[in-house]
Amino acid sequence: MVHEVQAIVAPGRGEPVRLETIGVPDPGPGEALVAVRACGVCHTDLHYREGGINDEFPFLLGHEAAGVVEAVGPGVTEVAPGDFVILNWRAVCGRCRACARGRPWYCFDSRNATGRMTLADGTPLTPALGIGAFAAKTLVAAGQCTKVDSRAPAAVAGLLGCGVMAGLGAVLNTAGASRGDSVAVIGCGGVGNAAVAGAVLAGAAPVIAVDVDPRKLEWARRLGATDVIDARDADVVEAIKDLTGGFGADVVVEAVGRPETYRQAFYARDLAGTVVLVGVPTPEMRLELPLLDVFGRGGALKSSWYGDCLPSRDFPMLIDLYLRGRLDLDAFVSETIELSAVEEAFGRMTRGEVLRSVVLL
Incomplete structure (x- = not known):
C-alpha cells in the first residue's frame, strides 16, 4: 500500500x-x-x-x-x-x-x-x-x-534528532567537559546555544558565549551562560583569557564553521585544552596554523559529528532530564x-x- x-x-x-x-x-x-x-x-x-x-x-x-x-x-x-x-x-x-x-x-x-x-x-x-x-x-x-517517554512534547523531543543533540554532544561527549571546567562557545545559534546548555549540564564554570548578534547572546544567557562576549567590539581571544584567569578555556566549542573563528578557538583555549569543531564548513574553506603552535599548545583538536551521540543511549537520558526540569x-x-x-x-x-x-x- x-x-x-x-x-x-x-x-x-x-x-x-x-x-x-x-x-x-x-x-x-x-x-x-x-x-x-x-x-x-x-x-x-x-x-x-x-x-x-x-x-x-x-x-x-x-x-x-x-x-x-x-x-x-x-x-x-x-x-x-x-x-x-x-x-x-x-x-x-x-x-x-x-x-x-x-x-x-x-x-x-x-x-x-x-x-x-x-x-x-x-x-x-x-x-x-x-x-x-x-x-x-x-x-x-x-x-x-x-x-522515548511519550510525555515529552513532540516539538521539543524532535530537536534532539539533530541540532540540539549536536551542541549538547559536542560538550558532553566529544569534549567530555566536567564539573569545574571552563567552557567557551563561539557562535550561538541553535547548535551553539545547545553547547551552552550542555556546559551548564556538565557543571562547567565559567560558561562563556561568543557571538556578533545581541539576540543570540541573550538566548545564551537564558540557557545559563555566565558571561557573554560581543565579538563585534572585543578581541575574542583576549576576552576569553580575561574571564579564565589569563589562561584560556579548558574547552572551546567552535559552532560557526569558519577558519577565522576556528583560529580564535585555537588560541582561546588553555594549554592542553580542547577545541571542538561542530560548525560545518563549506568545501572551499582552508585553515592555516603554525605547526609549532599546534605542537607547543598540546591538548586536543576534535571534530564532533552529531555530537558523537549514540541515540539509544543519549535520547532517552536527555528526555528524562527534560521531564525532570534539568534541561x-x-x-x-x-x-x-x-x-x-x-x-x-x-x-x-x-x-x-x-x-x-x-x-x-
Missing part, C-alpha cells in the same frame, strides 16, 4: 521549496512507517535546498523530528506500532569497524530505508539525512527510530508553524531571528 501525504520538497538547486503530494510505501524488512508529529527547521535542510550536500534532487526535506510508529516491516524488534520515537540519522549497523571496536557513535555504515518515497508522478525522492520528515508520514530504517528544551522552540511555512522559516533562520522554527503536523 502507498500512503499519499503532503510534504515539503526541494525541486532543484536554490529553488523555493514546494508543498507536494508524495507517496510513502508500507515498510519492508527492517523498516518503519512513522507518522510525523513535529519537525524542526534546520540549517542542514537549507544546505540540501541550495545543493550544498549533493545534487540528488528532488529532496524530501526535514530530519529533526519526532512521531509515532504506525507500522513495521518483517524482522523489526527495536520498535512497535504506537511507540513514540525520535528519528535519528545514526542507525548503527553493529558490524563496521567502529561498531566492532565498541564505538558505535562513529558508525561508518548507518542504516537507511531501501523503500523509495516518490512524487505523485513516480519520481523518486531523496530524503534529507535518510529521513525526510517534512511530511505527514515517512519511511525510515527501524534503527532510525529511538523510543530546558522548550527554550529552543522560537515558534511553531504549519508545513506550508517552511520556506519563510528558512528566511527567519538565515537572518538569525529564531533558534528553531518547528513544524507541527
